[in-house]
Amino acid sequence: MGLKEYMNDIVEAVTTTAKGMRITARYGVDPKEEVTLQYPEERWEIPAGYRGFLNNDVKTCTACTMCVKVCPVDCISLESVRGADKKMVLASYDINIGRCMYCGLCVEVCPPKSLKHTSGYEMASVARGELILHFIAEDAAEIKARVARQVAEAAVKAEAAKAADLSSDLSSEAARAAKEEAAKGEPKK
């Protein structure tokens, strides 16, 4: 190693260090360069398509199970029974957001667009059970029992109507009554 190289080494070390230190100094003294977001006090703007926690509007949900089928991690579980009016009645709709990976496939396939991403992203819990979102507060067994009762009632009424050989409008009235019954009992989140 020649003397020239030796000196070059020293000079290069000093100049490159100085260059770097100039940049860090600029950041150090310029308060405008601070980019930290003071999170709990400040929040960033959440864009429109943000994939936060899932929310299912159970009023419009048709219990088609598309979301259950498409979910790659099986975090959605859904129970439904066929109501008196031949439509599916949701007995339970749970999303385990501890498993959910927010891929949004379920939202894309939902035919009535009842399943949606919200902008929520804050949740902390000490038990895994708390990470399961229940969208139907009522107990699934109760709903099932009630729907089964309604179905039976409707069947009995239909039977009776048939047996009494009454006119068709009466039968439809009975059906409507059954439907109203079902609507009243429809659970809310």
Place this chain on the structure above:
Amino acid sequence: MTVRTDALPTQEMTINMGPQHPSTHGVLRVILTTDGEVVTRAVPDVGYLHRGLEKIGERVTYAQFMPFTDRLDYLAAMNCNCAWAWAVEKLAKIEVPERAEYLRVIVCELNRISSHLIAFGSYTADMGAFTPFLYAIRERERVNDLFEMLCGNRLTYNYARVGGVSGDAPPGFLEKTKEFLDYFEPKLDEYNNLISYNKIFVHRLANVAVIPAEEAVAYGLTGPNLRGSGVPFDLRKDEPYSVYPKFDFKVCVGTGERGTPGDCFDRYMVRINEMRESVRIVRQAVARIPDGPVMAKVPRLFKPPAGEAYFRSECPRGETGIYLISDGSVNPFRLKIRTGSFVAMNIFEKVTRGLMIADIVAVIGSLDIILPEIDR
């Protein structure tokens, strides 16, 4: 540097580096046999993050596997998304609307930038300079903001779909992208001034773990690791896919700028230069993006014809090759993924012989491995 084992009769020491070690970029375990500070043998022990991704792929449908590709390389999820989409489209011969392809290229290149930023940042942090890492993270956050705007997520995007992309660019996205590029491009010069050409940094990287071009090819290295050895092989140019042929960009190769071609510094510089090229590509794509739909007609119950396809695309960590066999059902019959990080691990033992412990960190960082890609 040669191993000076003959100099003094000393005892070798076996040290376990990882799976919990700050510089192994995850749960990589390297079993080091050292003679003092000199490493006589470094054997990587992979598999701590094995999740059976390929097996999962055989059990879910083609569309359902998309979110799993996010986890293949979580720092470049967009690239993996698109690679999967391209592979399935190749298998099923689906024509994708051009706007969707443009959007894919934009997000792929943006993600290449953000991935290389992490590679750059964590590398400097490995070398002891913590500040550039935070600068890199700051820039990456802006890319994440863009992606959040586009698809709603910041890390695992699940943006591409078989036959297109999940959503069109929201209003303002392209403008914001341009804004980001204008902001980002000068930062690269700043990085170079701050650290790339810093004497200590150059000394730490130059002439360390030299991989000659023939060896790089023989070991099957891909991506920046291969180009760092001076082999101008880039799938975007050499096996063009998507709309890449429409863009003008340069393939960055290692030139031995500060030492021998194929050393750690070359691999590092290739990444820095690639960010600049990515900026160029995104600029062109944003300027020329056509209007139109972003999704081809794909049946809901998607069943590709029986057959097989191999598609490889240029991901930030090298070639991600997806080999698919379909038996005509909704699930792939067999899925095999080839990743850049895994092949980089092959050469690890060879290039680390005779280096110092600190160099092991430098080699891991310069190969820019990511564990989910290695273990899958």
Place this chain on the structure above:
Amino acid sequence: MSGPADYIFYAAAAMTVGAAILVAILPNILYAAVALLFSFAGVAGLYVLLSADFLAATQVLVYVGGILVLLLFAVFLSNRISGGNITNPTHFRLPAAAICLVLFGVLSYAAVSTPFAVKRGVYLPTTADIGELLMTRYLLPFEVASVLLLAALIGAAFLSRPDRGATEKDDMREGKA
């Protein structure tokens, strides 16, 4: 000076001797090294009591900072360091004890019977005097000692690097970097 200085002397002397005994009998080399540290510190304290502060600092710098560290290094490098039990077995305890006793007797007799000149003086800096003496009266021994040390250094470096050609080349390559 009487009173506290005496107590300090006895404390320092006890530390020196006690630690020295520990050095001899402790089975663990590293413990012995730590005991040696305390022994050196005791000697440094004695120097301070004798108003030889330069010598005291030298004692700490050379013996603690140099020799002790070298000793620890040697222990680290020469043993199965990761094993954790570095032992220093003792042999011939009885003969050794006998020799020690005899030596102790002789030395104590010599110490007691020699008429030491007791000089009461004030505390004066000694550094300048030492420097001057080293540069004038004792220049030759000083230089001879330095040359000897240099020779030892070169010899050690030579012994630890038999493959001179290869290392030279390495240095060239590294130098190019």
Place this chain on the structure above:
Amino acid sequence: MEALARSLMNAVPLLAGVPLWAVTLLLIVAAAVVILVFALTFEGVGSLVLRKVAGDIQARIGPNRVGPNGILQFLADGVKLVLKEDIIPANADRLLFKLAPYFVFVGSFAAFVVVPFGVGLIAADLNIGIYYVMAVTSLVVVGVLLAGWASNNKWALLGGMRAAAQIVSYEIPVGMALIPAVLVAGSLSLQDIVRSQGGLLGIFGWNLFHNPFSFFSFFLYFTAAQAETNQTPFDLPEAESELVSGYNVEYSGIRFGLFFLAEFGDMFIVAALATACFLGGWNVPFFHAATLPWIWGNLLSLGVFLAKAFTMVLIMMWVRWTLPRLRVDQLMRMAWKYLVPLTFINLLGVSLWLLVFKGKGIPAMIASLFG
């Protein structure tokens, strides 16, 4: 101390009956306590400032949760360190494991004794001041080596070995780079060295501007001293990205705290020595602080000294957050192939300068030119 004790006994009639040695002892203890409190405070505040500086440089904010703007963070850290569980690894050598942090701390703290804080503010104005600092800080090496070994952890052992090799190597350039200041002042006492830089030349009286060689000496000293105190870019013994945390990897709680405090203590010692030897110490430019009443003179000089020393500490932090880390062989090469020869050349240069120009510095010569 004895002189001070005598004057105190003369001034305070109450102490007349007390033996001289008791008062001296009391004064020594008092001085030690004051120094300890200062050292601990500096080390605490230093850790906070370090993090704040890191925040500023890294485009962040830094700690800002404890107390207004985070200024109480160091207290929280201290409380945390004290309250933390004290873990000793099962296979560690318990005795040495416990002993090692004290060696390190004592080695670092003992150097504070000779730091010339002000005109009369020095715990012990030893006539071997600089030499004493070099001697007691060598105790740190032993502590680090023992800590590395006693942890029974290979990373810790490597860290300990690195630290010892590094500190031993860099002691030479550090010492050699300080000698020009000693030569100019003609004394090893730090007070004498500081006094020699006073006078009416203002900042040009500083050893930094005395001659070209002493100018370079300052930078050589600063570089070498950074290495001796394991600061980035020479923080190899605790390189967290290679050796995880080096010799203190197995330490927790207040034992770790002692290492930590010693590190900041070393930082201050380096800054203080640089200030005292090259930057004029407590000298106020164009002004004799000694002519003021005792209390004001000391306060003023203390302020000046601390301002200079803290500036140096800030620069060290700035360097720390900018530069990457060297490799072991490069570190050694830097010491033996660059710093040692350069410091020797410098030493030769300064000696020749003092011989040729009869001890006069450039500013003094220029001043004499203009009368």
